Amino acid sequence: MNVEKLMLELEQRHPGESEYLQAVREVLTTVEEAYNQHPEFETNKIAERIVEPDRQFTFKVTWVDDLGQVQVNTGYRVQFNNAIGPYKGGLRFHPSVNPSILKFLGFEQIFKNALTTLPMGGAKGGSDFNPKGKSDREVMRFCQAFMTELWRHIGPETDVPAGDMGVGAREIGYLYGMYRKLALENTGVLTGKGMTFGGSLIRPEATGFGAVYFLVQMLAKQGMDIRGKRIAISGFGNVAWGAAKKATELGAKVVTISGPDGYIYDEAGLDAEKIDYMLELRASNNDIVAPYAEQFPGSKFVAGRKPWEVAVDIAMPCATQNELGGEDAKQLLANGVQIVAEVSNMGCRPEAIEAFLAAKIPYGPGKAVNAGGVATSGLEMTQNAQKLNWTAEEVDAKLHQIMTSIHTACLEYGTEADGYINYMKGANIAGFMKVAKSMVEQGIL
């Protein structure tokens, strides 16, 4: 594979689709070396085939707003790759939606899904409809109109959409209702459904729980145990809460949480009561953590700073994109951090990642560590197919198993000559390899 040559052709074929082209370049560059060790890929033109979606639908969505005015939006579904399982990927309702963005997202989704080790292909869809400022009824009418077209292209064994920006439980409900009416069937055609009609348990916790399961594997690989380890967690939302809860349950000592206002340092570590209090903080609708320090006198609130200045064994960024910068990484390393497990999407800046890799500190990238979120979609599909609802414990057990498999896959492709495990490389390649191999095995289609 010659990435440059391939990109040149692709740019000629899809001029102006900058987001999509950028994503393709990034993925291909990452896997180039591994790819070129597989002559069967080159012969089968896997790279050329994998970058093109299997098919994409563009359709008109016509609906009537509350004023009786006719509104027209554009709907899309990009079915990218179903080599390892039914197309699977979110629907996005946002004014910025266009074919280029959906192709970019759909392309990345192939490898994210593959990394979970579950049988899920890659897809993405959506519309330029903006649910912001719309009434419930307008959202409902739009969703119904959208599904009136989409329903003929999806199915529990064909294509299983989920939510994304602008598509939450409410929209999934309306979409599912319309699908059920049109298809005259009650199947797991969408994930993210309500608990009363096929949704799965522990969705809010899945990402955080999964991250800790992955961390446990990382530690084990280093011959370490999570018990007694000091962990810095950022954020105090669902993900941070799930991670803190699971880590504490497993015997770790979570010493920080954070908010936009600063961070809390709790020397004694979080316990069940404190973890419950995180939910209460959340429920205050105030997006600050400072009150924690008033509630628990042993802790202190550090205004306007990030928790990475605290000396810990493990850092788990759980809050936002780019929340851990180069300086933060230096500080963590200077304080003797032993493992970094990135839970938030792109939580670490590139210079921070470089610093960790240079220091040979195991760094788990977000796409692997937070794959628990994606995995629950797969688990919802499984339950729907079985016509069963698992208990929380059953879902949790499956999640644990999946995270272990992801870790194993990362090891397979990320272990370097000196024994250092480059999880980022491993995660990037593992997903790709699985899809590429299955494409080879299934012939030229």
Added chain:
Amino acid sequence: MKQAIENYHSGERYRFMKYRIHRILLVCSSYDGYILEEDGHIESQINREYMELNLSNPPALTRVSSTREALELLEKDSSFDFILTMYHVGEVDVFTFGKLVKERWQIPVALMTPFSKDIYRRIDERDRSGLDYIFCWHGNTDLIIAIIKLIEDKMNAEEDILQGGVQAILLVEDSIRFYSTYLPELYKMLLQQNTEFLRDAFNEQQQILRKRARPKVLLATSYDEAVMLYENYKQNLLGVISDVGFVIHPNDPPESERLDAGIELCRHIKRDNPLMPILLQSSQIDFRQTANTLGAGFIAKNSKTLLLELQDFIRKEFAFGDFIFKDPATGREVGRAKDLLQMQEMIATIPDAAFEYHTSQNHLSKWLYSRGLFPLAAKIRKHNKSLFSSTDEHRRSLVNAIRDYRTLLGQGVVARFDTETYTDAVAFARIGEGSLGGKARGLAFMNSMLIKHRQYDKYPGVRILIPRSVVIATEFFDDFIRENGLSDILAQELSDEEILAEFVASAIPQRLQEALRTYLSTVRTPLAIRSSSKLEDSHFQPFAGIYSTYMVPYTPNRAQMLRLVLRAIKSVYASVYFAESRAYIQSSQNLISEEKMAVILQEVCGSEQEGLFMPTLSGVARSINYYPIGDERAEDGVCNVAMGLGKLVVDGGRTLRFSPAYPQRVLQTSTPELALRETQHEVLALDLNPAAFRSSIDDAVNLRRLRMTEIAPLRHTKHVTSVWDRDNERISDSPFDQGRRIITFNNILKYNTFPLAEIVADLLHIGAEEMRCPVEIEFAVNLDVPTGQEQIFNLLQIRPIIDNQDNRSIDWAKVQPEQALIYGEQALGIGRMSDLHEVVYIKSEHFSSLVTERIAEELLALNLRMQQEGRSYILVGPGRWGSSDPFLGVPVKWTHISEAKVIVECGIPSFVVDPSQGTHFFQNVTSLGVGYLTINPFRGEGIFRQEWLDHHEAHYEGEFLRWVHFEEPLMVAIDGRANRGIVMLPDAEKK
């Protein structure tokens, strides 16, 4: 002359006041008309005045609501002597109207308009030749009496003064605002003096003479005019009150004003007559020394006690007059009555001899006639002794007649508070004389509108009404200040705490305490003690939210409750003089001495639970929305609601915004992310523990801020909240779900469990129609009522919002945004500006949501400097300006940015601006004529060339702010209706 004086004293009849105004055409909107009638009983005041002068045919007022109607009427009947018009009176503007009238009918026309810089700017720019006089009006009806008197005095001056020997006061003042303030006070003093004179009159004829011969006021607006009037009438002048700076010749432009013309006039007069009393007034206290040297009095115009000092000056020669009951045998005084109530009491108690004496002499009816109480006077005159079998019966009849009359007076919309007749059935009562203040006026007006438009029972199961209110009129504020000698304290520079301490330690007049005791015996709920100042909330006066509103819990112990209420009233009075209020009054070019406070006592809407009291929801709604979203139109209006007490909304806290036209489309709850992040996160409730109401400059001292986690047990909660269903990651509106509460108002807005949007839309519509301008209302709703009882919608306040009318001349097709320093398509504002030289901006690279409070501090200091240097500026920085949440923007209050004439909320990539919605902040922004732009240049919404400014030398540069000064003014054009605004690059820099 000597002969005239002798004639006067001997009582020989001279025909004073030969020329009079018989018919007045009043052109004003129904809101202004209402204020005239309710606030001051204008017709009865005029009638009283004429009765006292024993003149027949008091002027009849004919009111029309637009210039168009006026012209139509004049076509049919042009026999009006005088036309008085307000500013906002329809399509033919007042300037054109005046000219039309002049050309066709030669009738004098006076314009009476509230003070607004914007309007005054327009007045300055327009051809005023059609207007004989311009007066500045704060809703005080005595100004209208003063105008009539002034015109009549001028008509009769020559004959009455020179031939009749009438005395006069010369007022030299070229400022519309000042003479509009002085004239009513002067006339009030003159009337009091006149009454005093009557006591030593020898006979009735002389009384009439003296009544008719009350001193006149001569107004001069230039030096030449003043000298001419002085020379003409100097033999009969009581004294001179003069400004220091004014123009030399009549109709000279204001900028040619000579700064010491008054000093020159003073010298001129003192040379002629060293004993002539002269009072000089100026905002520059440096002139005090000069005035003293010349033997003249001096008042600082910006003195906090200006009017009190003026009164003192004039009081030296004038006094009051009561009805004095005498023992006919001895002539000894056995009692006196100052007003009808006291008259009623005295009639019941004076000795028989005195009673018989005064009734047989018709003294009572005469006294009543002289006060303009014509029907009562006529009735009492008919109560001849022969009709009654005993003196007691006669007395009872008179007492009843007076009481009935008083009750009749109180049965209007604004009843007079009567300790004997007051019951909780009286919705709106006033205690005392004087103005009701802006807030109370608006409320009284809406009360009448609710009845007129039959809103109160429009929706089944819902009662729409104003809360039962009692207004303490401004008279008691004056009494309180005077009786406690607080004017001295006000002259000192004291901290807010010291001022409050002095006020709280002072005594409320006994008469008021008596009335309050009666009122409190009917009260069973907590009370809100709200300011209703003379300046606040009157047309174009953005005082909203400046003064304090205290809340007092209900306690069964009456003495305790009275004590709490008195403390709250004193605290509200004190808030007039708090630093923030003073700065505000100064920045809005008002005079603190003009400010008088009425106080509203209102039952608080809501219910009690666990020692806390609150309504289900409170809100503020505006009939015009400068920030419409999606399909919303500006005229649909906008509403912000919050659970609990409304202080949260009024102070710009986090509330829920919706358009009354689209209650189903609420931006903040349209996605779960927004609902979780952007909805209300604290609820205000009144702490019912009396001990919590401590003396404090913080009017929220006894309010509790409840966190979201504390509201679940409250009964109100179920009406306004939804639940975050964590497992399903959705908002559940089911009343039975448990979990994190979100105040969405979904039950009300989506499922219409209460017709909130309809009611708000109705009231905004009615208010705007009747006031003929956009309005803002405040309201509270209580849904926590026992089954079967009506839910309550309380209208708490209504006030006009200034809307700019003559802003349509900008042709945006010709405007080139590429030549802009700043350009935006989300704008509200006021037309063109060409006098701004300063740009202040927050250096975006130093901006972060964590330093907003420090930015506010730096801005406060810079703004103060601008104020001291008399500069105005364009302010640019990441918004939302005026947000009380430092994470949402720089938490400025009005005093931080009072000198900014254009404010730009400029988003940066890390800080996208959603337009501010703090209502009071925006009331001020719009009313004071500030241009407002919201732009997000980084995503192509608008332009702000910061790099260009960065390349210019800084006039000042601090940690966060940079100030660039331009020699040439920057051209600014803002058009709120087209939603665009632009600040042009200086000519030399244009590309």
